[in-house]
Every structure is written in structure tokens, then in C-alpha cells.
Amino acid sequence: MTGRGLIADVCIRLGDLDLTARVEAAPGEMVVLVGPNGAGKSTLLRAIAGLIPIDSGCIKLDGEVLDDPERAKFAESRQRSIGVVFQDRLLFEHLSALENVAFGLRSRGARRADARRTASEWLARFGLASFASARPTELSGGQAQRVALARALAFEPRLLLLDEPLAALDATTHAEVRRDLRRHLATLDIPKIMVTHDPVEAISLGDRIVVLEAGRVTQSGSPDDVRVRPRSRYVADLVGINLLRGVLAGGAIELAGGHTVAVAADSSQGGAVAATLHPRAITIHRERPMGSARNTWQTTIDDVDDEGERVRVRVGVPVPLAVEVTPSACAELGLRAGLVCWISFKATEVSLLPD
């Protein structure tokens, strides 16, 4: 295959890490890489960026071979047209915001005046025109993040890599910057790969999620696919959460099917929302429970998935949900597919996504 986009077949042994992974990204596609610490996500990005050579395999971008040890081909990082947004941003603190954005253009041979003009256009596009001469330390987290993104995009790379771009932000700016990021990334028709630890980020930004565990790709698919059918404990914990979409009104979300779910929100909030509910937060009962949980209804078990130390139960009508119980609870209640039972969860367990 010599088409457009990225094809990375990467084999690297580095200390304890034995990374053998294949990642593809089509033009315009956002691939989200998730995985535990030490799984090799950052190493994979560094290999694609050309900061470390691969031991075997092949990295191709738009049909051009960037790294292929068998053919003794290795394009240095600076020869690759790849924009990288690094973890912790790594803005050059001795340079102004404008000079940071112009850095890639200048390094690639643009004339000083041209580079500055292009850089200020990028700053303006990100709403930072008045911060051109500011030092990175004078910027807020969100502003610095936008400068980092502008710096990675200013020389019009053919691939964008983002290594935990939102990790360095505090919770309040997080939502705002994520919204920003999604808006800017959606308009880019180049392939994009992002590493993240944040399930909401993975689900809301990714076109495809690739799960990397101990140097191997263990799952790859659409966010909904991975969320509903997580193939490993790690994925289940990270993105195997219930996602509720609907309209918020009067302290409850009305789902598409007409069912309502009570949430802890004051009645002034409203509009289309998404919310998450962890499978651990849901309780299964044989009889109708009487308690403080605001959400209680009768449902039918679709299937029961024994994952060893935990059991994942999927219930259907009226609201499809994943529920997590211990094997002993499962045995005691006699849970099996087709069983009619009650579920309950507290309104406070439903987290509204800040979107």
C-alpha cells in the first residue's frame, strides 16, 4: 500500500520495552493511542517523529519511506514533515510566542520576515494576536497550549503528533482547551495521532482508538466499539464506561428513547449533554430495591462476561448499560443472560461531561 496517510510498522527494543506495533492513520483521521504507563506510546510517537530509529519494520508517510532499517533508510527528524505537540508543551522559554511559532519555519529555511508573518497569522487564527511578544511563562495554560499547537502546525506538516496535549492543564481550563483543540483539529486534513490517559478525551476526540499494552496493540476500533466491548481489564477500566447522551432539563437527562436519568445538576442547567457512568457504580438486585438511589428500574440481562476477578454484565432495555460485579455477587444472585432484574445507581454517580 503506497496511499496517502501514515503507515507505521514499528519494532523497537529499548530497555525493558519490547515494542512491536502497527499503527495507521488516514488523512484527516484522528487516531487516539491509549495504554498504561510504559506501554510504549511515547516511544512509538518518538519513532514516528524520527527522534529514535526503529530496529525493524517500516514507517511510511504519504508513500514516502521515512525509516526502513532493511533498506538502510532513515530520514532524520528535521527532514520529516511532522508537527509534534510534546507533553509539557516544551515551549522555548527564552523566545516569545511569535518566535516559538516561527521556529519551525525559520529552521526550514524561511526568511525571517516571511516566517514572522506566517507565525503571526497562526497566532491570530488561535486568538493570540495580542500575545505575540509574550514569553511562554507569561501565558496561561490554555494559551501556552494553543501556542504549542500553532508551533507544530505553522510549517504545514503532513502529520500531527500530540503527546498528552492536555495533561499539563488544570481541570477548569481542560474542558475549554479540549473544545478548542477539537475545533482546530477537525479542520485539519492530515493524519493525526494523539496519546492520552483521559477516557473522555479519547472518546470525544478520536475517530479511532488504538490500545497499546506492554508494547503490543491489543485492541483497535471506533470509540463506541472499544467502549462497549473492551477487550482487556485496562481498556475496561479506562474507556469501558457508560456514555449517556440526551437533553438535560430539570435535574434529569432525557435519553433518546424517552427514558430519564436523574443527575446531580441544578435545574438551571439544560441543553444537549453527554454524561458518563462507571459500570462499578451500578448495583444489580433480584427484587425492587428501596434506597437512596434516585435511579432504579427493571431491566433484562443481555449477556454476562466473566473476566476473572470481575464480571461484566450488559443489560438492555430500557437503557443499555455495562455493569461490573464481583464473581461471588454474580454467583449468589445467579446472574445469567435473559434474567429480569433491577438496577440502581445514585444520581451523583453520573458525571456530566463539561462539553
Add this chain to the structure above:
Amino acid sequence: MTQPHRRREAGNGPPASAVVVGCIGLAVFFVLPLAGLLWRAPWRDVGSVLGDHDAQQALRLSLVCSLSATGLSVLFGLPIAWLIARGEFRGRNLVRAAALLPLVLPPVVGGVALFYAFGRRGLIGQWLDRGFGVQLPFTIWAAIIAETFVAMPFFVITVEGALRGLDTRYEDAAASYGAGRWTVMRRVTLPMIGPSIAAGMALTWARALGEFGATITFAGSFPGKTQTLPLAIYLAFENNEPAGLILSLVLLAVSVLVLAAVGSRVFASRLRSTALAP
């Protein structure tokens, strides 16, 4: 409620005996010598001594030699620091030890060593003498070489610490944005360790300015040629002239200024990280 607070005070504060010993140390080794210098200073003669031709000559020579030595230290010290901070080769620790040896070597031994390397009968010196008719000892070049020899390790150790403490991911980032090695060094590495380079230069210059042992051994003490300020002070002191005290005060003032510059906030943090570097 007050107990943890008190315990912390007791744990952090130095014991009384340490305070007493510390104060005695400060008095004997810092305050009293300075007081002695200031107390005995013939303030009335300051004008005439500083206006004196010999004193001015020594001062000028000192400035020329110490600034040249600082320049040479930057020129050679930067690559050396780079090599031992970032180079990956066997015997790197040996190279580092060799580069830092003058820090612990008695300067007079350094002077002797320089003499047998660059003197008329020295390792290189005989060849320089025979081939080019160049004789280094007892010239201003000898004074500059002696000062460089003694002072350069201060620059190397400061910059090496800064290079090792530098987050190399910034350089990776620069490379990924298209910068070649030279551009990375010029636009990222050097500016980022700039404060350490400045601190290293200040320390190096101060050390070169005060250099005595290696200079007198290798360059001698010829007024107007190799007699720098410390040598002039020693000579004047031997002859019981007031110039010795007053020129000492000049060097003291310079030292205080360097300390103030190095002690300013940016330098202080850089120096601390250097001192803590393994």
C-alpha cells in the same frame, strides 16, 4: 495542636553548639581578616597609590590577562564541557577528572607543570623555540596561559552541570521542528544555559584575576610585563609599602562585585543546580 509545630522547630533548627562554632568560624575566617584589611587601610594614600604608574600598570595587565584567560576558557571550556556532559565514549570520567584537576592542584605545581611543557626545554617548548623562535615563559602569554590553566575548570564545571541538568527534550523538540545540530545549539541549547555560562564566566574571571602561584612560577614577576595585581600586592607587602593594602582593597572590591553578580537570583539557582549535579 502546637506539638507538631514545636517538633518541627526542634528538628529543623541547628543545635546551640553548632550556632556557636559557626559564629566563631565566621569571625575568625571571614569577619576579622576583612576588618583587619579595612582597619589598617591607609585611606589617605588611596589617591596617590592608585594614581601611581606602577599600580596602574599592574591593574591594566591584570585586566588584560584575566579577560584573555576568560575568553580562552569560554573558547575551549564550552567544547570540553559539552564533551564530558554529552559525549559517549570510554574514559569520559578520566577526561572529566583531567579537566577539573587544576581545581585541586596547588597552583604552584601547575606553574611548574606548564614550565616543563611550554618552557624552553619543555615538551612542546623546545620545539616551539627551535622551530619558530617562540619562547613563552616570562612573557604576558605565559601569564595568560597560567591564569587560563587555573581558572578554566570553574567555567567547565559550571557549564557541564548546566548541560547535564538541561532537559534534552527541548533539543529533541527543536530537531523535530526542522533544526539541524548547529541551529539547535545556537538557538536552543546555548540560550537555555545562558545564565550558567554567565555565572561560569564571572567565576572564571574572578579566579584568573586573583591567580598568583602558577603565574609567578611560569611567567615570573616582571613589572609591566607579567607582574599582575596579586604579584604587585605581594611585592609591596614584602617591602612594607601602603600600596599592598590599597591594591588588596581593589581586589576585595572586585571580588564583592563578582559575588553580588553571581549571587543574584538567576545565578544562585544555576550555581545550586551545578553544585548538586552528580
